[in-house]
Every structure is written in C-alpha cells, then in structure tokens.
Amino acid sequence: MPVTRETILTAISDIALPQGGTLGQADLIRALTIDQDTVRFVLEVENAATAQAMAPVEAEARARLERIPGVAKVQIVMTAPAKPAPPKAVSGQGAAPSLKIGGHPTPQAGPQAIPGVRHIIAVGSGKGGVGKSTVTSNLAVALARAGRKVGLLDADIYGPSQPRMMGVSGRPASPDGQRIDPMHAHGVTVMSIGLMLKEGEALVWRGPMLMGALQQLLQQVNWGELDVLLIDLPPGTGDVQLSLCQKAPVTGAIIVSTPQDVALLDARRAIDMFGKLKTPVLGLVENMSTYICPKCGHEAHLFGHGGVAAEAEALNLPFLGALPLELEVRLAGDSGRPVALGDGAVSEAYARLADRLVQGGIA
Numbered sequence: 001m002p003v004t005r006e007t008i009l010t011a012i013s014d015i016a017l018p019q020g021g022t023l024g025q026a027d028l029i030r031a032l033t034i035d036q037d038t039v040r041f042v043l044e045v046e047n048a049a050t051a052q053a054m055a056p057v058e059a060e061a062r063a064r065l066e067r068i069p070g071v072a073k074v075q076i077v078m079t080a081p082a083k084p085a086p087p088k089a090v091s092g093q094g095a096a097p098s099l100k101i102g103g104h105p106t107p108q109a110g111p112q113a114i115p116g117v118r119h120i121i122a123v124g125s126g127k128g129g130v131g132k133s134t135v136t137s138n139l140a141v142a143l144a145r146a147g148r149k150v151g152l153l154d155a156d157i158y159g160p161s162q163p164r165m166m167g168v169s170g171r172p173a174s175p176d177g178q179r180i181d182p183m184h185a186h187g188v189t190v191m192s193i194g195l196m197l198k199e200g201e202a203l204v205w206r207g208p209m210l211m212g213a214l215q216q217l218l219q220q221v222n223w224g225e226l227d228v229l230l231i232d233l234p235p236g237t238g239d240v241q242l243s244l245c246q247k248a249p250v251t252g253a254i255i256v257s258t259p260q261d262v263a264l265l266d267a268r269r270a271i272d273m274f275g276k277l278k279t280p281v282l283g284l285v286e287n288m289s290t291y292i293c294p295k296c297g298h299e300a301h302l303f304g305h306g307g308v309a310a311e312a313e314a315l316n317l318p319f320l321g322a323l324p325l326e327l328e329v330r331l332a333g334d335s336g337r338p339v340a341l342g343d344g345a346v347s348e349a350y351a352r353l354a355d356r357l358v359q360g361g362i363a
C-alpha cells in the first residue's frame with residue numbers, strides 16, 4: 001500500500017508537545033512531501049528556545065515514521081520564523097526610502113479609504129497631450145489658494161510630469177522604512193511615481209505591478225489631513241484607471257479635453273469607462289480653448305471652439321470651464337511654478353474652476 005499523507009499525519013498526531021496538547025492539535029507541520037520512500041516536512045516552531053524543547057518530539061516523530069512499511073528515510077527540519085529586521089532609520093529630505101515601489105498588490109477586498117482624505121478626484125483624459133497634468137497642477141494650486149488642504153498624486157505612470165510642473169525633486173524620505181513622506185510645493189502635498197524612479201527609467205510594468213504601485217502610493221504615503229486629493233491619471237482607459245476605481249473610494253472624475261473632434265471622441269471613451277466603473281463624472285473641462293494673440297489681442301480657436309461644452313450638454317454632464325491656450329501656461333509649467341499662482345486671466349479661470357468644486361462640496 002502506498003504511503004499517504006494521512007498515514008503520516010495519523011502516525012504522529014498524538015505525540016505530546018512540551019507546551020501541552022498534541023502535534024495533531026497544533027498547526028506546526030508545513031510542506032509535507034512524500035517522495036517514493038522519503039518523507040519530508042518542516043516543523044515550524046515559535047522560536048529557538050521552543051525548537052530545543054521540541055527535540056524529543058522530532059525524535060519520536062522520526063522513530064514512528066521510520067517504522068511505517070514503505071518509509072525508508074525521514075527528513076524533518078525545524079524552523080522558527082525569522083524576526084523582521086528593525087527598519088533602518090532614514091532621515092531628512094532626499095534620503096531614499098527602502099520601500100520598493102511596484103511590487104504585487106496585497107489583497108484588498110474593495111475600495112479602501114485613505115485615512116484623513118475627504119475627497120478623491122481623478123483627473124483623466126481620453127487622449128494624451130491635451131493638458132491633463134497642466135490642469136491638475138493648476139487646479140491643485142488654485143484649490144490651495146482658496147484655502148483647501150490639497151494633495152496631488154501623479155499616477156501618470158508612463159510619463160510622470162508633476163515633479164517638473166510643481167517644481168519638486170529628490171527622493172521622498174521614509175523615516176521608518178515603511179511609509180513615504182510626500183513633498184510639499186506651493187501649498188500642495190505632492191507625490192509622484194516619478195520621484196521613486198531614477199531619471200529616465202522607463203516603466204514596463206503590466207497590470208499587477210501597476211496595481212501594486214498605485215496601492216502603495218495611495219496607502220503608504222503620509223497624506224495627512226486633506227480636503228481633496230487630486231489624482232493625475234495616465235491618458236486613456238487602462239489598468240491604472242481600473243485599479244484606482246477599485247482600490248480607492250473615488251468621489252468622481254474630471255475629464256480634460258481639447259475642443260478637437262478626435263480628442264472629444266477619446267474623451268467619450270474615458271467617460272464611458274468611468275461610467276462602467278461606477279465612478280461619477282463630475283464634469284468636463286475644455287483646455288486650449290481659445291488663443292489670444294499677445295500682440296494684437298485677436299482671438300483664435302486653434303482646436304475648434306465650444307466642442308467640449310456641447311459634448312457635456314449632449315452627455316448631460318456639467319461643463320466646468322474653458323481654459324485658454326497661452327504660452328505663459330507652458331512656460332510656468334516648465335518652470336515648476338503653475339500659472340495659477342499668479343494673477344492673470346488664466347489664474348482667474350482656475351480660481352473659478354476651484355470655486356465651483358468647493359461650492360459643489362467636492363473639494
């Protein structure tokens with residue numbers, strides 16, 4: 001008769017343990033294998049002292065198993081789980097956290113609130129390059145100027161641009177090696193996947209890795225008390241959008257588009273995706289709406305005009321505002337001081353957008 005797992009476990013289950021009870025009652029046997037006439041398993045004990053006390057148990061188990069017909073060799077290994085090494089103290093800005101970003105996600109049943117964060121707003125776009133990151137950084141600054149406690153998470157895993165736009169650099173600190181201290185700029189608490197990667201390091205992660213990275217950025221960053229956390233998403237309708245809406249209780253999404261038909265077509269796809277994910281779309285923003293010539297004051301509509309407002313109406317969604325195309329916007333973004341910090345017309349447009357969200361009770 002072949003030796004089975006049950007034969008082995010039954011043979012040793014009534015061996016008494018020094019701490020009381022029997023081997024069968026305690027859950028100590030791991031990795032039991034039967035390989036022809038060889039039986040192997042691990043006895044997992046609490047610590048080295050228990051291992052010593054358990055030596056007679058190991059000897060008795062070995063003796064009993066060797067008496068079973070068909071068993072020629074018994075290998076028992078006793079292990080005590082290693083104590084986790086105390087976290088290395090890392091201090092000060094610029095110190096590299098020992099956290100590894102991009103591991104596999106840990107199991108999480110449903111959306112998990114971020115302690116201290118009241119609202120989460122995802123900023124998305126169907127198409128790349130429509131100014132989603134520009135709008136997110138300026139909106140964050142405008143909300144902070146309006147007195148809100150604002151966080152900005154750059155989850156644009158393929159092209160994180162918030163460090164440049166918000167003017168933050170260096171590695172975020174992790175004093176306990178477990179959690180990440182975010183950066184602060186222009187009154188906004190900032191964290192970007194770009195700050196955890198080496199310059200120019202391309203990300204070739206797929207689904208589970210992306211989910212893991214996003215989960216860490218949401219849950220392992222010390223966001224503190226925030227009225228609103230804005231999340232700059234990658235363009236399109238991919239894994240990051242999907243996992244964000246599954247992992248975090250997103251209040252709603254803002255969709256940025258230019259008035260061009262092609263951008264609008266993609267925006268519609270993004271809206272559709274948020275609908276499927278049961279994330280409310282808070283409204284549409286038209287970026288690069290008009291261009292006013294700084295020399296003659298002529299107003300031109302380089303990408304068409306009013307397309308996003310019309311689309312919002314057609315979809316029965318709020319139109320949150322139009323933002324002009326201005327050289328100043330790009331220069332400000334490139335210099336790490338968003339244009340909304342200043343006093344011009346664009347800054348006022350952002351202040352209006354921020355006010356709408358505050359009045360609406362979502363920021």
Ligand SMILES: Nc1ncnc2c1ncn2[C@@H]1O[C@H](COP(=O)(O)OP(=O)(O)OP(=O)(O)O)[C@@H](O)[C@H]1O
Pocket residue numbers: 125127128129130131132133134135156159161234235287288323324325326327328329330331333334
């Ligand atoms: N209203 C604007 N006026 C002038 N330049 C703008 C405006 N909005 C965005 N830009 C510029 O257009 C470029 C693309 O903007 P941005 O990076 O914000 O787009 P995005 O949609 O986030 O792109 P990606 O999909 O690559 O993340 C940047 O150089 C930015 O400075």
